[in-house]
Amino acid sequence: MNISRRFMQCDVFADYTGAGNGLAVVLDGANLSTEQMQAFAKFTNMSETTFVLPTSTSEASYRVRIFTPASELPFAGHPSVGTAHAVLEAGLVKAGEGRLVQECAAGLLPMMVEGSGKDRCISVRAPRGKIIPHDDTIRGLLNTATANMALGSLPATLVNNGPQWWCVELADETAVRELKPQLHEIALLTQASKAVGLSVFAHSDSANYQLVVRAFCPDDNIPEDPVTGSANAAIAALMHECMVLETIGATYTASQGREVGRDGFVQVRIDADGEVWIGGKTQTVIEGSLSWD
């Protein structure tokens, strides 16, 4: 059968094309089997590929399934932001009063849409971050993995917000930007602690952003991820928990990706209920039709 489906590939957390994290979106994913979805996600080789489906509840604006080249995910930040952008661009949904509700395997997630055109910013409420305690064995691996880092004042912490992220504050922006991560040692740490990766961050005095972030997932074959929604949400949850947000503010911009040739910006907000929202701009790069059936 030669079925043609609407397709979009966009760049998320990006002020211009090529600055952010790529995402493939199949706008009418109905009647594709799980196996076909997984095979297509492997073919695109994007960090994530999403499939838009009819909603199963009237509260939802759209439903989405999210796949990496290897497996399906219940939720992830950049695919949520990018899929919302794609369904708005394609005219499949309208954001009533700047709100959308995404239905995904992790449940119904509220989203916010602000601004318009190239500068439109879409945010998703991240699952609540929990701090996960670690034992002495893990502490040893952590010390080895961070031995070459100029650490900041917060203790290195494991945060679970769906995936588990190590969040490590460094002394300053230079320490983050010039870090040469010990990928092997980081892989040993993340493996032993069931973490998806290790992120480092520091405050910045830049006019355009207040935090600088990098994220390493060597055990997932991603030495460094260009721009990472969930890691940024985990870092925000940690700073909120440690009550250090006064200096940076409850709304800030994080810079990520320059060390891998990108230049992404993540807008982070901690609301009055302590919930973390992550968002950003999305650029449409590829539009067309898909033949996969």
Added chain:
Amino acid sequence: MPPRPYLQVDVFSKRPGCGNPLAVVLDAEGLTSEQMQEIAAWTNLVETTFVLPPTQANADYRVRIFTPQREIPFAGHPSLGTAHALLAAKQIRVQKGEIIQECGAGLIPIRIETSRIFRRRLFFRAPAVKNIQTFDGENASAKAVFSALELGQLAPSLVEGGRKWWIAEMRDEHALRQLNPDYDAITAMSKASDSMGLCVFARCKEQDYQLAVRAFAPAFGIQEDPASGAANATIAAYLLESGALETIGHNYRVSQGREIGHDATIDLRATRQDDIWVGGECQTVINGSMNWIDSK
């Protein structure tokens, strides 16, 4: 800049997802080399190609080929996928069943075969094989690899086509498909001999293909390649040299990639050492446009 026509193609593939993917940007004039490299890094596919007007009178088009890391002068699967994209977009016309590609390696002929049974298949002429060195049992790093294999009748050899590959025949298809390669040993052999890595093949009976192939290039970050153009040409040269094509046939079909979730089909035409063609079907998976707005 207006959006440019863009296709994502599956090469050596009878169904979408079986072969080796390729991104093709048509009408790439006006993009700088830096932008091409950025786009190739962003698409994250093994190769992305950019189509430009030819600079030589007898070429039908010019193509530049980029991996996510760098530009390369030539490779088989990007050449076939690019020609397919141009035919699908009706940007070139075929005369006498052949088109001429201009690329970093010069002018490459691409032949088109059509028949009632098969969909359109494209073939590129492989770089001539220069040197076939039979394994003499002396080379220590090669010995470490071959002593662990269930070898077939022909002796392993180091074959130099466009690039060098070690080639080894396996006892049968089952032995080939079950093989768990020793990547460290292959890496050591590849470095010691300045070669891409190891290609293994087995002759197949009662299948719709005559050869099954697997290609390992761990020293270049490719544990296993789903569908190899040039490597299959070196195997064909080796089989031709040894006389084995008298029984296999000078036109034969290869199955590759099943062990890593692909199912590529590659067709070979090998009548003379300087006239080896590698080809297959291509599928258009994504057909649309690319908007690359570089406003740094």
